[in-house]
Amino acid sequence: MLVALYILFIWNGPSLIASLLVLYNARKDLGCSRRNFLISILPTLINILLIFSLVVHMNYSIDGSPKVIGNAGFSQLLNVHAKITTMYWYILFMLSTFLVPFLILLSLVLKILKSYSVLISIYNLSFLISLLLMILLPSDFLNWWWD
Secondary structure (H helix, E strand, O other), rough: HHHHHHHHHHHHHHHHHHHHHHHOOOOOOOOHHHHHHHHHHHHHHHHHHHHHHHHHHHHHOOOOOOOOOOOOOHHHHHHHHHHHHHHHHHHHHHHHHHHHHHHHHHHHHOOOOOHHHHHHHHHHHHHHHHHHHHHOOHHHHHHHHHH
16 A cells, blocks of 8 residues: 555655645636536545445455455455456556646646646545545455555
């Protein structure tokens, strides 16, 4: 987890700062409806739901978090759940690390995309919050997750 946070903050740090600046400058007139706000945080909400439901699924299926690296002893359904959750998290992490910084820069430079800068910034910050929420997960699960 520390490696992922390190990569996120080092590579994505400038975009996080840009996100905060965009939101600070647009605080009076965000131009963001509730619908658009929910759409921009929806991927992160799904991510949180998948991860926390995987923890619950593991607790019921194997009586806690795995003690070994890998999926040994997982039922087929738990294995599928773990793979879907891992893949979804990986896609969001890659998007947030490599694509979002460029989208924020483009949205600040190009007038056509300027209206999307707030939504991209909200998504970016919500993904960071989801990473921080992962600290609440059991340590055995986190050891399994990051290995």
